[in-house]
Amino acid sequence: xxxxxxxxxxxxxxxxxxxxxxxxxxxxxxxxxxxxxxxxxxxxxxxxxxxxxxxxxxxxxxxxxxxxxxxxxxxxxxxxxxxxxxxxxxxxxxxxxxxxxxxxxxxxxxxxxxxxxxxxxxxxxxxxxxxxxxxxxxxxxxxxxxxxxxxxxxxxxxxxxxxxxxxxxxxxxxxxxxxxxxxxxxxxxxxxxxxxxxxxxxxxxxxxxxxxxxxxxxxxxxxxxxxxxxxxxxxxxxxxxxxxxxxxxxxxxxxxxxxxxxxxxxxxxxxxxxxxxxxxxxxxxxxxxxxxxxxxxxxxxxxxxxxxxxxxxxxxxxxxxxxxxxxxxxxxxxxxxxxxxxxxxxxxxxxxxxxxxxxxxxxxxxxxxxxxxxxxxxxxxxxxxxxxxxxxxxxxxxxxxxxxxxxxxxxxxxxxxxxxxxxxxxxxxxxxxxxxxxxxxxxxxxxxxxxxxxxxxxxxxxxxxxxxxxxxxxxxxxxxxxxxxxxxxxxxxxxxxxxxxxxxxxxxxxxxxxxxxxxxxxxxxxxxxxxxxxxxxxxxxxxxxxxxxxxxxxxxxxxxxxxxxxxxxxxxxxxxxxxxxxxxxxxxxxxxxxxxxxxxxxxxxxxxxxxxxxxxxxxxxxxxxxxxxxxxxxxxxxxxxxxxxxxxxxxxxxxxxxxxxxxxxxxxxxxxxxxxxxxxxxxxxxxxxxxxxxxxxxxxxxxxxxxxxxxxxxxxxxxxxxxxxxxxxxxxxxxxxxxxxxxxxxxxxxxxxxxxxxxxxxxxxxxxxxxxxxxxxxxxxxxxxxxxxxxxxxxxxxxxxxxxxxxxxxxxxxxxxxxxxxxxxxxxxxxxxxxxxxxxxxxxxxxxxxxxxxxxxxxxxxxxxxxxxxxxxxxxxxxxxxxxxxxxxxxxxxxxxxxxxxxxxxxxxxxxxxxxxxxxxxxxxxxxxxxxxxxxxxxx
Numbered sequence: 001x002x003x004x005x006x007x008x009x010x011x012x013x014x015x016x017x018x019x020x021x022x023x024x025x026x027x028x029x030x031x032x033x034x035x036x037x038x039x040x041x042x043x044x045x046x047x048x049x050x051x052x053x054x055x056x057x058x059x060x061x062x063x064x065x066x067x068x069x070x071x072x073x074x075x076x077x078x079x080x081x082x083x084x085x086x087x088x089x090x091x092x093x094x095x096x097x098x099x100x101x102x103x104x105x106x107x108x109x110x111x112x113x114x115x116x117x118x119x120x121x122x123x124x125x126x127x128x129x130x131x132x133x134x135x136x137x138x139x140x141x142x143x144x145x146x147x148x149x150x151x152x153x154x155x156x157x158x159x160x161x162x163x164x165x166x167x168x169x170x171x172x173x174x175x176x177x178x179x180x181x182x183x184x185x186x187x188x189x190x191x192x193x194x195x196x197x198x199x200x201x202x203x204x205x206x207x208x209x210x211x212x213x214x215x216x217x218x219x220x221x222x223x224x225x226x227x228x229x230x231x232x233x234x235x236x237x238x239x240x241x242x243x244x245x246x247x248x249x250x251x252x253x254x255x256x257x258x259x260x261x262x263x264x265x266x267x268x269x270x271x272x273x274x275x276x277x278x279x280x281x282x283x284x285x286x287x288x289x290x291x292x293x294x295x296x297x298x299x300x301x302x303x304x305x306x307x308x309x310x311x312x313x314x315x316x317x318x319x320x321x322x323x324x325x326x327x328x329x330x331x332x333x334x335x336x337x338x339x340x341x342x343x344x345x346x347x348x349x350x351x352x353x354x355x356x357x358x359x360x361x362x363x364x365x366x367x368x369x370x371x372x373x374x375x376x377x378x379x380x381x382x383x384x385x386x387x388x389x390x391x392x393x394x395x396x397x398x399x400x401x402x403x404x405x406x407x408x409x410x411x412x413x414x415x416x417x418x419x420x421x422x423x424x425x426x427x428x429x430x431x432x433x434x435x436x437x438x439x440x441x442x443x444x445x446x447x448x449x450x451x452x453x454x455x456x457x458x459x460x461x462x463x464x465x466x467x468x469x470x471x472x473x474x475x476x477x478x479x480x481x482x483x484x485x486x487x488x489x490x491x492x493x494x495x496x497x498x499x500x501x502x503x504x505x506x507x508x509x510x511x512x513x514x515x516x517x518x519x520x521x522x523x524x525x526x527x528x529x530x531x532x533x534x535x536x537x538x539x540x541x542x543x544x545x546x547x548x549x550x551x552x553x554x555x556x557x558x559x560x561x562x563x564x565x566x567x568x569x570x571x572x573x574x575x576x577x578x579x580x581x582x583x584x585x586x587x588x589x590x591x592x593x594x595x596x597x598x599x600x601x602x603x604x605x606x607x608x609x610x611x612x613x614x615x616x617x618x619x620x621x622x623x624x625x626x627x628x629x630x631x632x633x634x635x636x637x638x639x640x641x642x643x644x645x646x647x648x649x650x651x652x653x654x655x656x657x658x659x660x661x662x663x664x665x666x667x668x669x670x671x672x673x674x675x676x677x678x679x680x681x682x683x684x685x686x687x688x689x690x691x692x693x694x695x696x697x698x699x700x701x702x703x704x705x706x707x708x709x710x711x712x713x714x715x716x717x718x719x720x721x722x723x724x725x726x727x728x729x730x731x732x733x734x735x736x737x738x739x740x741x742x743x744x745x746x747x748x749x750x751x752x753x754x755x756x757x758x759x760x761x762x763x764x765x766x767x768x769x770x771x772x773x774x775x776x777x778x779x780x781x782x783x784x785x786x787x788x789x790x791x792x793x794x795x796x797x798x799x800x801x802x803x804x805x806x807x808x809x810x811x812x813x814x815x816x817x818x819x820x821x822x823x824x825x826x827x828x829x830x831x832x833x834x835x836x837x838x839x840x841x842x843x844x845x846x847x848x849x850x851x852x853x854x855x856x857x858x859x860x861x862x863x864x865x866x867x868x869x870x871x872x873x874x875x876x877x878x879x880x881x882x883x884x885x886x887x888x889x890x891x892x893x894x895x896x897x898x899x900x901x902x903x904x905x906x907x908x909x910x911x912x913x914x915x916x917x918x919x920x921x922x923x924x925x926x927x928x929x930x931x932x933x934x935x936x937x938x939x940x
Contacts, residue, residue, distance in 0.1 A: 140167040160188035247923035248899035315341035344370035361392035387411030408433040461512040474499035503532035531658035597622035673705035714754040738770035750844025779831035857881035
């Protein structure tokens with residue numbers, strides 16, 4: 001009994017000790033929860049942020065005890081720690097043991113829920129002090145010192161030379177620091193996501209996210225904002241007192257909009273009270289009662305502001321009024337209209353589409369209606385015109401082996417000439433379109449492509465349409481080659497056969513209603529032509545024999561026609577009558593060839609000490625012997641060209657067909673081509689190393705080619721073609737070409753006769769035609785400092801962030817970035833580009849006059865001159881020397897204004913004369929805040 005009593009007594013003491021330990025443990029937990037800031041080297045904060053999260057509900061702290069305790073101890077814990085143990089929400093359950101066990105009066109407690117401290121934060125805080133950290137335990141404050149002391153809390157990143165945290169009030173204060181001379185060493189900087197704020201002083205409450213900053217600079221998209229004081233009231237809204245906002249990124253901006261009170265909705269908009277602009281710190285006496293500035297990032301629908309212009313023909317105009325609509329993630333639409341005071345208008349709708357990794361494109365429909373003169377005038381008229389443009393490109397990754405693209409530019413012939421204030425487009429008289437689809441089969445030797453083309457001449461008003469244009473290609477096959485060749489291939493195993501086929505249909509019509517009395521549908525049907533051509537080249541690759549490469553070949557061609565054309569001379573009416581016979585017809589042709597080519601090198605040296613050390617000459621001759629039988633002589637016939645039967649011509653039945661006719665007669669002759677390259681090695685004066693040399697190309701290429709037909713009775717030589725090209729001093733590009741006829745002419749009619757000129761004089765022949773072009777460009781400044789090339793593909797105008805095609809302003813900026821030569825470069829003191837071209841031909845006039853020389857010379861130039869560091873003058877123009885007429889002359893002057901741009905363009909001569917003055921901010925967000933004056937003068 002005594003032993004049992006002692007054991008019971010010891011058990012009671014153990015229970016008391018255990019209860020005391022548990023109580024102490026709970027107290028320690030309480031201290032840890034209430035004073036976490038000092039138990040760890042972390043503290044919590046909540047900075048002024050644009051995206052402050054809602055204060056989370058304080059979680060219940062769980063204290064898990066795995067020790068068995070008695071019911072009495074458990075009740076005692078409940079009574080003594082009622083503030084820490086919440087049994088209402090999560091009541092403690094007693095687990096009773098079986099009767100008779102040693103733990104009959106014990107209970108197993110699973111979990112005890114404890115309340116959190118009132119001043120605890122919802123996330124950990126990471127901090128760093130460059131210099132030192134001072135902890136005031138009684139005052140519950142921590143101060144960080146150092147030039148780059150940092151604190152990170154959730155998505156907030158604070159950097160400042162002095163940071164103070166008060167745990168009792170949950171306030172964080174950051175301030176700047178100055179040196180002994182009063183110069184600021186470092187400013188407090190707060191970053192949250194993509195936003196950044198630089199202030200003199202930052203103070204905010206970490207729990208509710210409210211705060212006040214002084215002397216704050218921040219950025220919202222393209223807008224830079226400064227406020228003497230800023231107050232943040234919630235996650236999205238903050239107010240600024242005595243603030244200015246601008247798109248100039250300087251500390252002292254060139255211009256700004258100033259208002260006493262501004263409210264900002266983060267990345268959405270800014271609303272001001274009375275606002276006025278100022279330039280270089282000087283207020284402008286233009287006060288608006290309020291201001292509204294959109295700050296939304298990305299695409300959003302809205303009204304497009306117009307501009308005021310003037311035109312001599314159509315009057316005053318409200319130009320570019322429109323609306324931009326975001327349809328969905330893949331589509332958007334822009335509509336614009338221009339209204340003129342004389343009654344005309346223009347309308348444009350431009351939808352765009354984009355699907356990542358699949359395709360992208362845009363469509364544009366323009367419609368113009370203009371009135372000329374006024375009602376009641378004898379020359380009063382109205383005119384309607386339209387234009388359609390469409391571009392489409394597919395991503396090859398979407399369907400490997402398949403490509404589809406479209407580039408359409410079509411419309412009324414009068415459209416370009418009527419576009420106001422666009423001289424470049426007014427002179428554009430050719431429109432063309434193409435739509436192409438191609439398919440390449442993997443591991444197959446063939447491919448196919450389908451095309452549709454359109455060509456339009458706005459002067460003649462003739463529109464040609466080709467639809468479809470089908471091409472099928474079979475790559476070279478080697479039918480005699482073994483599937484698994486072993487050793488060297490036999491000569492016949494290198495015989496290759498290929499196939500190139502093309503079929504298309506083509507028609508044309510006129511959109512000139514004053515000339516054509518047949519509707520467009522009938523014109524298309526009556527003028528429709530179709531045809532096909534097939535070529536089967538057979539080649540044989542032979543090994544090189546010494547320095548000579550030998551290549552034999554056989555070619556077979558066949559053409560399909562839809563009609564035959566018969567022409568006869570009508571002597572009674574003195575005209576040529578034409579008869580067309582519809583049906584299916586074909587013609588064939590065949591040729592055999594053997595070509596030899598090689599390369600010959602020669603050099604002449606002058607010695608190592610000479611300025612010119614060597615001249616190197618390379619000759620690349622090639623000779624081809626070919627034979628072509630006369631398969632098509634039966635399709636040619638004679639036709640008299642006049643009633644006196646003085647002249648007669650040979651005409652083919654297929655002369656006006658889609659693919660043209662094969663030539664008649666046999667050819668058995670020799671064709672030749674000789675190309676030359678001339679280089680010079682000189683001593684490099686820029687390199688002081690011994691024996692340093694450099695190569696200079698004197699002639700990039702000089703070639704002559706022609707042929708001789710052994711089977712012809714007369715005129716066996718063809719005309720000779722000569723061409724030469726060179727680049728002198730890497731500055732002057734020269735290209736020349738000429739055509740020489742080796743035969744004499746009959747002075748009575750100017751026709752070629754079978755007499756070689758070199759039989760009577762030392763000359764290769766007579767010059768029939770030729771051309772020469774010279775172009776160069778010079779610029780001042782340090783040529784070693786080249787501008788960095790903008791990476792990426794300039795044709796891929798895709799926003800890399802959104803994946804959508806760029807809008808018109810982003811497209812223009814991307815084009816300027818990728819084409820810097822076309823825009824003002826203030827780093828160049830001067831630049832001059834010059835080109836000269838001359839075309840020459842001889843045309844027979846009459847027996848008395850003989851041949852007349854026709855010359856056409858013109859000059860183009862483009863020049864810039866840097867007047868000062870901020871002003872640049874530009875002049876460009878075109879002059880026809882032969883006609884002594886000045887085509888275009890335009891002058892421009894540009895002013896570099898950092899965040900603004902100013903340009904003046906004047907074209908005082910020519911058919912389309914104009915002047916334009918424009919001053920506007922460079923930022924797209926303020927593109928409507930501009931001064932624009934344009935006048936256009938039209939000369940009939």
